Amino acid sequence: MNTLLNTLATRLGFHNQQPPFSFHGGLPLNPNKRALGESIVEPPLPPYLIIPLINYAKQSLTPTVAVGDSVRRGQLLAAGVVAPTSGKIKAIKPHATIHPDTLAVNAIVLHCDGEDKRGNPSASDNPQELGGASDNLSRLIKLRSSGKQSQMQQLVDQFALSGLGGAGFPTAEKLLGNTTPVKTLIINAAECEPEISCDEALIQSDAIDIVKGIDAAVQLSQCDQCIVAIEDSKPAAIENLQSALKDKPTAAQLMIIPTRYPTGAESPLIECVTGKYIPHNQKPTDHGVVCINIATALALWHALDNAPLDSRVLSLGGQSMPNPCNVRVRFGTTVNFILHSTGNNSVVNDHRIRAGGPLSGFDLQNLSVPITAHTNCILAEPRVEITDAQACIRCGQCADVCPARLLPQQLHWHAMADDLNGCKQFQLDACIECGCCDLVCPSSIKLTETFRYAKSQARFRDTLELKAVAAEQRFTEREHRLEQRALARKRAIEERKKTIQSSSEPDREEIKAALARARAKRQPKQSR
Amino acid sequence: MSFVIPFLLVVFALIATGALLARLSRTNTSTDKNNTSAMIEQVNAVLPQTQCAQCGYPGCRPYASAIIEQNEQINRCPPGGDKTITDLSNLLGTPVIPLNNECGVVKPPLVAIIDESVCIGCTLCIQACPVDAIVGASKLMHTVIQNECTGCELCLPPCPVDCIELLTPQQTAADWQWPRPA
Amino acid sequence: MNEWALILLTTVLVNNFVLTQFLGLCPFMGVSRTLESALGMGMATSFVLTLASALSYIINQWLLVPFELGYLRTISFILIIALVVQFTEIIIRQRSPMLHRVLGLYLPLITTNCAVLGVALLSARQHDSLIEAVVFGFGAAAGFTLVLILFSLLRQRLAGANVPPAFKGNAIGLITAGIMSLAFMGFTGLA
Missing domain, CATH: 3.30.70.20 (Alpha-Beta Plaits)
Structure with a gap:
């Protein structure tokens, strides 16, 4: 009876601190946050940084600086990319990145001068523009309300804000680029994946600034309500956030959600907080929901304060990490350097080093790869024999835990048969690659790996199809053009013939004479 | 002899109706043309649109119309490889055959x-x-x-x-x- | 009424034409590669079977029997079936040209399909009312469509299976059909 009343009360919104809803599937995992220590470790600046010229949509960027240029910290290097420190650009060349296949993309190699001088030379031309954070915020809001899109974009570009959650979607676009009004802004502090505790560490050290950032995000998005969602397994962080929220009156409410992987992923979180399940082919913004990471909110505040996003906190963890900790690194720092400067160099040679969490990440084959905005965790795991997958026994446990409400066993069958249409029928696109199905599979089938493969295949096929359509169109247009040209030519010849026939006699005589001459010339040739 | 007349009648009636229907099915040309072009469109959508002419036709659409109108083999597209052959065989209900090597090799x-x-x-x-x-x-x-x-x-x-x-x-x-x- | 239901049940499940009487195996193997073609073939055959069953009953009872032309039964039935098939072909050609192409030769081959002729002959011999004959034809067609759809779904799934090379294609298809037939024998004694 009591529980029933409780649920009723929650549904009616009597106590807002409890999440009224839940999401499908998921797993209660041991949080295992061994990286969470006293404070965030600040390693020294590395001798050089490598900044890949690629955006979140995996399109390559054109650098706005050249080799040999001296840059300052915060100076734009390409659209949405700033120099993480001051120094000299040594090279712009392909460099290996954090990628399952260590794919090389064009990157800027920046030799640090160690002075870490701030300042954007273009902005320092008129220093009165370089106001404080609240000035920048009000300017941005004014630009937004007066509809000056390009100026706003220019300002936003200098922030170099990208989501610090995992996907790296440009945050400014989420907050400012909405066509439908934002009803709910969700600040994601769930951080549900085991081992990762970078956001928790940030909340423990920087709660005051985080709340300022949340406030700024609320003002920018013009949302009706703002909910900060955090898992109940983080009491210290909850306390910090609560007191910080109390000190600064904002529209934001704290919501404590149950600890269940993957609550931190966008769609389960939205389902958990608002009760709305957003189908995979629709965007949360279409439903008036915007979801940003809590670290991104802090980065937004710093960016408004003229310190564009150029570093992040990441967790070093894993079973074999000798010195697990949360560490603040500049973008472009190599994994190797981070491990060495935190006293973890012993794992470099004989352990598996993973980028990303234990479930969503992948093994690194090369450690001289640079950190980017969406690298939230580096793990060191012992090398173990991988157990061979057995045949699927169709137990259905994968379907029970799937937060995207899919049928992983069916998808696996179609994916392994390279039946992409079958995969589409079972909505492979909706898979968020959380890895829950892998964990529960009694036959230890590598389901997520298969889905990643099939998804990339489907994506590739789609691009090929688009290309084919374009080629077909170009081909038909060319055919049409050639046809028109031939027709025009034929018409011109006929026209000419007509004018010749109707022209005066002497002309005709001349033509006849010329014809006779030509025939006479050809005659001996033919006789030979 | 009483059975001969109805027998002949039955047979004649059946043959006549059959022939009539057969005629009907052939004469409806305008819808036939529409149907053919729709089928060519479907086949063309499966082809890779490389326009390489390795099939012996001056482009993908000409090859598609040759498949529909002249019953051309479906294994003349090297850029499409096995995938195109499988897709075509599924679309047209014909068996999967290996690529015709005279047209080229898969690259x-x-x-x-x-x-x-x-x-x-x-x-x-x-x-x-x-x-x-x-x-x-x-x-x-x-x-x-x-x-x-x-x-x-x-x-x-x-x-x-x-x-x-x-x-x-x-x-x-x-x-x-x-x-x-x- | 009860009798008709019994006829329907018998023809669909117990005496299924394909899996119990092994008639009409060639379209069963030939057009079961995809669900669409199986459905199309099932529909076409249903139409032909129901109509042919009725027509052949009429011809048999009102023409062949009174005039003692029993020896002409087979040939006149083939003619009736050919007529209905021709009619079906026209409809399919107009409605779905691609299906017409996919079914290809199997569509005119319904004419000589042993299941269709078998149904016509059996219904003429066994049943003593037109409605019974129609129900019998329809039941046989529904049974045929049912197993065709089931088999096409099985084959679609088999396409992704790791089949040993020697069994690939029709071989594993026939084995599957055999197992399906065993399963259908389980209906014996149901009615």
Whole structure:
């Protein structure tokens, strides 16, 4: 009876601190946050940084600086990319990145001068523009309300804000680029994946600034309500956030959600907080929901304060990490350097080093790869024999835990048969690659790996199809053009013939004479 | 003899109706034409649109109409490889047959690149390109629009100075694919 | 009424034409590669079977029997079936040209399909009312469509299976059909 009343009360919104809803599937995992220590470790600046010229949509960027240029910290290097420190650009060349296949993309190699001088030379031309954070915020809001899109974009570009959650979607676009009004802004502090505790560490050290950032995000998005969602397994962080929220009156409410992987992923979180399940082919913004990471909110505040996003906190963890900790690194720092400067160099040679969490990440084959905005965790795991997958026994446990409400066993069958249409029928696109199905599979089938493969295949096929359509169109247009040209030519010849026939006699005589001459010339040739 | 007349009548009636229906099914030409073009469209959508003419027809749509109208074999498309043959066999309900080697062999996707220092600007390749993917003008350097090139190799034979090469396009982050799990 | 239901049940499940009487195996193997073609073939055959069953009953009872032309039964039935098939072909050609192409030769081959002729002959011999004959034809067609759809779904799934090379294609298809037939024998004694 009591529980029933409780649920009723929650549904009616009597106590807002409890999440009224839940999401499908998921797993209660041991949080295992061994990286969470006293404070965030600040390693020294590395001798050089490598900044890949690629955006979140995996399109390559054109650098706005050249080799040999001296840059300052915060100076734009390409659209949405700033120099993480001051120094000299040594090279712009392909460099290996954090990628399952260590794919090389064009990157800027920046030799640090160690002075870490701030300042954007273009902005320092008129220093009165370089106001404080609240000035920048009000300017941005004014630009937004007066509809000056390009100026706003220019300002936003200098922030170099990208989501610090995992996907790296440009945050400014989420907050400012909405066509439908934002009803709910969700600040994601769930951080549900085991081992990762970078956001928790940030909340423990920087709660005051985080709340300022949340406030700024609320003002920018013009949302009706703002909910900060955090898992109940983080009491210290909850306390910090609560007191910080109390000190600064904002529209934001704290919501404590149950600890269940993957609550931190966008769609389960939205389902958990608002009760709305957003189908995979629709965007949360279409439903008036915007979801940003809590670290991104802090980065937004710093960016408004003229310190564009150029570093992040990441967790070093894993079973074999000798010195697990949360560490603040500049973008472009190599994994190797981070491990060495935190006293973890012993794992470099004989352990598996993973980028990303234990479930969503992948093994690194090369450690001289640079950190980017969406690298939230580096793990060191012992090398173990991988157990061979057995045949699927169709137990259905994968379907029970799937937060995207899919049928992983069916998808696996179609994916392994390279039946992409079958995969589409079972909505492979909706898979968020959380890895829950892998964990529960009694036959230890590598389901997520298969889905990643099939998804990339489907994506590739789609691009090929688009290309084919374009080629077909170009081909038909060319055919049409050639046809028109031939027709025009034929018409011109006929026209000419007509004018010749109707022209005066002497002309005709001349033509006849010329014809006779030509025939006479050809005659001996033919006789030979 | 009493059974002969009804017997003949029955047989005659049946044959007459059958023949009539058969005639009916053949004479309806206008819808037939529509149907044919719809089928050609469906076949064309399966073809890779390389426009390479390796099938012996001057492009993908001509090959598609040959498949529908002249019952041409479905194994004459080397750029499509096994996938196109399977798709066509599923679409048309014909058995899967191996690729006709006379048409060519399956190659990885290629993109043409003009060595611009050697190019003399003869415009011959521009005329040969079936998808207008080469830009340039007479006596001026030509270049290939990489995104539009289908790798059909039709620009190779007309080039008088052999300055066109076909290369495998560079792997980018956008079209990288996860490896197939074992 | 009860009798008709019994006839329907018997023809669909117990005496299924394909899996119990092994008639009409060639379209069963030939057009079961995809669900669409199986459905199309099932529909076409249903139409032909129901109509042919009725027509052949009429011809038999009102023409062949009174005039003692029993020896003409087979040939006149083939003619009736050919007529209905022709009619069906026209409809399919107009409605779905691609299906017409996919079914290809199997469509006119319904004419000589042993299941269709078998149904016509059996219904003429066994049943003593027109409605019974129609129900019998329809039941046989529904049974045929049912197993065709089931089999096409099985084959679609088999396409992704790791089949040993020697069993690939029709071989594993026939084995599957055999197992399906065993399963259908389980209906014996149901009615």
